[in-house]
Amino acid sequence: MIRLFNSLTRQKEPFEPRDAGKAGIYCCGPTVYNLVHVGNARPYVTFAVLRSWLRHRGLDVTLVTNITDVDDKIIAKAKAAGRESTEIAEEYTAAYLADTDRLGIPRPDVEPRATETIPEIIDLVCQLISGGHAYPAHGSVYFRVRSFDGYGKLSKQRIDELEEGVRVDAEPGKADPLDFAVWKAAKPGEPAWESPWGRGRPGWHIECSAMGLRYLGAGFDVHGGGRDLIFPHHENEIAQSEAAGLPFARVWMHNGMIRSEGQKMAKSVGNIFLLREVLDRYEPAVLLTYFLTTHYRSPLEFSAEKLEEAKAAHGRLRDALGDIDFRVAHAARAARRGACPDLTLRAEAARLTFAEHMDDDLNTAGAVGELFALVGETYRYLSEVDHGEAPLDAEALQTVYDVLRESLGLLLIPAPSAAAAITAAGTVAGDEALACVTGDVALLPAARLAGDGRWDDVALVYADRLGCADATYACLLRDHFRAQKQWSDADRLRAEMQEAGFEVRDTPQGTQVVRKS
RNA sequence: GGCGGCGUAGCCAAGUGGUAAGGCAGAGGUCUGCAAAACCUCCAUCAUCGGUUCAACUCCGAUCGCCGCCUCCA
Incomplete structure (x- = not known):
């Protein structure tokens, strides 16, 4: 049984897909105005691995990761550079795809663009207005936070308390400072689409609601992203969708932040490391090992030392694979050959333990640990073989090899093929x-x-x-x-x-x- | 101020009501023409203080420290 930690309920729950045998996952993708950094990459890896694991468990998985290609930040960047915002969006979309491809993880099944979802967004806004949950003002449309009873159910915030902490300048058309734009009136020179409220563009948040619902349908299974998106982004996604009568995601998964020098890695803090820079220095397998040897919900410190550790750790797994393969290839030269049922059992046990860890809220760290434990015991056995204390069992070794290789494959960590290694x-x-x-x-x-x-x-x-x-x-x-x-x-x-x-x-x-x- | 999370060996990191996986680093040893890899041995009582329990690191409370969100943010 697969159990996932649901941010909505703050506990692990058995994973029960909406449609038997299927799973729909939505992972918040980038707003394309900058290069992807290591922190951005963590959810991409996390949810790619989740998809991999659910597929291994026999589910037909659809992973959707949006590309938000129209947004205030893109517009601001374009203005600063004296360029068209579409140009900026295209440039960074290409960079995002190129950089994440270099990670070596398979692409999401659907990578929708916000700009390709405008009709759905407008429909959603219309529904909100007709239901009394949103109101037009000065060409923009705002979501009326107090009209949605469930507001705050994800972040566990109460509207009154949020109200006190409001730091945003009240926009002229807003009835309540907490209300947020689902549609923004366009200023001259900004990207815009025709709408019942005049020319404008989607507000932040609404595009994710529209794309999630479009590609996965109401009440889809899993929505993921960084912990820092819980409020306001995800809270608002829920409000917009459910106020429109469309149940949103049933399970919310949030990965912990990557830190650098003790603080969250963020552009605003200025402590970012670009994914492409890291990949220039380390192979994808090392970076994946770095990510996956910590549970996805825990914060993770990023540093050169950590990467070196990951490199060494991955090296042990890689070497083990090579060593075992070598032994199998040279089995004929072993002084003594024979069955070693214990090793076979151990390998099979590792396969099961690995699976238990993965089923338990995607505990990749525990799962990898089990792989290391298997490696250690295999080496110990090999050492016994060399001392003539045990017969060489090529079949058992092959089983160990297979378990290691399959497991790494499920974690999307590239393992060298026997021939290449x-x-x-x-x-x-x-x-x-x-x-x-x-x-x-x-x-x-x-x-x-x-x-x-x-x-x-x-x-x-x-x-x-x-x-x-x-x-x-x-x-x-x-x-x-x-x-x-x-x-x-x-x-x-x-x-x-x-x-x-x-x-x-x-x-x-x-x-x-x-x-x- | 509100909400939430974390605190396990030198570093990193799983985990559990019944006396702590694994990785990195370190020390010593074995093997070896040298080297490399590997193996063996050593290295924690789980922030602190109380409470519940036959038994807690694991449950509850308090304290201290750190982090995240409440503003753009993966």
């Missing part, structure tokens, strides 16, 4: 290795050059091989040198391989390489 040194050694190496026409000169100590030329030959992610021949040659105790040659070759982007490890089964990340 590791290339086995083959099943020959000593003279056989040399025969194998020299038997390869392309490598024949390399071996000779190596024999003559012409390492630069050898490197050139290997560059081709290594470039295509295949270090098999280099491994064979190195095994040969090691078998002949030609240590300086072996060391030199290792250096070349490392330079070509591989980590090199010596094992009883031969030279093992792992592509560096």
Whole structure:
């Protein structure tokens, strides 16, 4: 049973989709007036993983993430730059798509634009007016907060208390300072659409109501976004939709804030790190590991140290995958082979525990922890195998490998494929290795050059091989040198391989390489 | 002032009414031609103070500290 923490009720609840077997999720997307920063990216990752998990659980999931491409901030930015606001919107929409694509997570199923939803927005405003929940004034239309009994049910605020804290300058047409615009009259030069109230544009909030209802229908399953959107954004979305007679989202999920130097990462604070800058320095898998090793509702500190930690942590998982694959490939060389039912059971147990964590309000941190626990136990077992205390069970190892790989896949963390991560040194050694190496026409000169100590030329030959992610021949040659105790040659070759982007490890089964990340 | 959240080892971070997963870092050791990886050992009584209970870190209350929202904000 999947349980999700619902911000509306402040507790975990069993997830019961509106339509059996389906799930509709709406995740607040960007207002396109700036580049995406790390904090912005957290919900995108969170809800992509939620979709992934729900699909794994057999649900037909639709994830909608809006792109708000008409808004005061876009207009302000355009004015400041002396450009058209549509131009700004297009530029940052493209940047948003490009940057999030680099994260490597699959796109939402629907990515609607506010500007493509104007008719629905106008319809919604009309309904609100006819129901007495909104009123036109000076070409704008305002939502009458006090007309909706449920106002404040998400943020747990009482209207009277909000009233005291109002800091916004009262706009001339507003009947109540808390009322908010669902439609804004356009000033000259601003983007505008014809409406019953004159030319104008949607207010902030209304576009999400319209798009959520349009693509997922009334009473859809999950609405998500950053915790900072609870008020007023999400509160207002609820008010606008439900006052119009359309039940809105049934479960609200809010991710915690990313912090930098102890404060929320925000443009206004000025402590942002752009997603693209981070991705220039770290591969997506590292950033995803960083995000997912903390529960989505907890605040998360962002720093270089944290990323380095995530890199190291991810490295252990990646290495484990490579090591296990290597062992399976070289199972034939194990001193003793046989069944190890305990390891198989352990792997299956990990699969279940992983699932339990994921079912429990998407506890990715606990789930990843279980993966690490499995890795630790597998290494312990492997160490026993090396000491002759246990037989090598290639099938059990394969099961571990599969569990790790599948699990990472469900978390959308890229795991290197077996072929790319590791290339086995083959099943020959000593003279056989040399025969194998020299038997390869392309490598024949390399071996000779190596024999003559012409390492630069050898490197050139290997560059081709290594470039295509295949270090098999280099491994064979190195095994040969090691078998002949030609240590300086072996060391030199290792250096070349490392330079070509591989980590090199010596094992009883031969030279093992792992592509560096 | 109102609403909400958090406080677990050097750092990060899961978790539970019955005596604390995991990661990073650190110390020592094993393996190893060297290296790397790995393995072994060591490293917390869960902010503080009360209360409930056979039993609490986990429930309740108070205190202290930090953070978020109430204005744009993922």
